[in-house]
Amino acid sequence: MITAEKVSKRFGRYEAVKDVSIHVKKGSIYGLLGSNGAGKTTFLKIITGIIRPDQGLTEIEGEPVYERPEVKERALFIPDQPYFFQQSTLMQMSSFYKAVYKRWDEKRFQKLHEHFGLDPHAKLSRMSKGMQRQAAFILTLSAMPDVLILDEPFDGLDPVVRQQVKNLLIQDVSERQMTVIVSSHNLREMEDFCDSVGIMHKGRLLFERELEELKTDVCKVQVAFRKLPDSSFLDGLNLLHYEKRGRVLICIVRGQEEEIHRHVQAFEPAIFDILPLTLEEIFTYEMGSVGYEIRNLIV
């Protein structure tokens, strides 16, 4: 279980994280989504105890993290640019990890670097971006963490390695109840990978929900009428977005399907359909509702 309660962090006068609370169940994968500069990286660094928040509390399995090496040992962070000691090889980094992380699994390390085909004696600095990221995963997963915090983890990995890394993570989540928080802009990927998501914008958490619940809570209503109804039709819906294409109204609506169905049927539509939304659509419409939307840019 990972919790953050009303966490805030300023850099000078700029408030990068404002009053953010999250709750992540043990043995689950939580996707932290959001706009550029939303504060995701800053928040992840607070969760892992790298940065001290100005206000609020964070806990991993009931224990505070900041300046607590015994908790940090069980909670590892892979930043968006993995860090290795200068001139080091994977083998040298593994000696460091072995010394620091008590649960280090040498057999796993051997298996993983052989599987990914990385030369353990080659300098990490001379490896490609994707290979360095693979090295970071090999080291981190061999340390057998209870909690894994990942910032844009799959960037630069080819599709095959990407799937292999995701499978390894899912295996650790299901077999040893590892808890994962992952930030990403790839919503298609997050949709299949996460159990729950939180969306951040301008330092604030807009909401957090289980993905299944989220998908049943917002839907797309496509409806056409012989004669357009009066304003009470739209007023009676909890609208996130609405557009008219010819005679068809497309409404993105928050609410329970049964209620929406009842409301629309009362206006005797000629055609009527309720469709589920993709995570990308949910993200776009939720962000639109706080004024962050796609506008045509002419330069």
Ligand SMILES: Nc1ncnc2c1ncn2[C@@H]1O[C@H](COP(=O)(O)OP(=O)(O)OP(=O)(O)O)[C@@H](O)[C@H]1O
């Ligand atoms: N060390 C720092 N000093 C000053 N400002 C910082 C620092 N770190 C982050 N910021 C600012 O805090 C804000 C949030 O940055 P952060 O990197 O947390 O966002 P993000 O959501 O991870 O963004 P992206 O999706 O673009 O990677 C940005 O405006 C950034 O400029």
